[in-house]
Amino acid sequence: MGNTFNGNVNDTQANESANNIIKNNYWDAALKLDIDGDGVSELPHAADPYFMALVQRIPEYQLFFQHPGITLLKQVFNGPEDELLRDLEPSMVYASSENSQKNxxxxxxxxxxxxxILVSFIFIQKWRRSL
Known part of the structure; x- marks a missing residue:
């Protein structure tokens, strides 16, 4: 709860995690719509591991990562419904505490x-004069 998933190649991957509570996470890949202004999207986010499942079956398909054809297949064919990870209340707000620490x-x-750089220039000027 309350995690930020930003800039990931694949949103998530989980094995045997049916009991996890997934809500109020920020997903940069999610479609977001906040009608009532509470900071929570009314559109649930489903992370589909389609490409990862495809690569597990045929490892050579890694060559086609981010290929438009794979992106189209991912939109047309969904992964198995029991493998989809759903965040029913994705957050609209990016966690800014990480940004302040980065800054x-x-x-x-x-x-x-x-x-x-300044120390380097001082040494260069000093040695240049002595030679």
Missing amino acids: DKQIILWFVGVVF
Whole structure:
């Protein structure tokens, strides 16, 4: 509950997980519609492992990953109904706490990078004069 699934090649894969409670997760691949403004989509999200099931049967099909033909097949033929993972109440809101932690790390990384560049220029100027 409350997880963020963003930028995944395949939304999910689960084995023997019928008792899992899947709700209020943010799925970037989900179709979302929030009519009442509560931050929860009225459209349930179903993660279909069609391509993964296909590759398990015929591993050579990995070559066709992201091919338009496979995308079309995935839309036309659904995976087995008992293998679909359903989030009946997907969240509309992307978890922003991860973004703020990422931004803090990026600022530190930029600062360290600038310091290294300045120190490098100082050493280059000092050694250039001595030669």
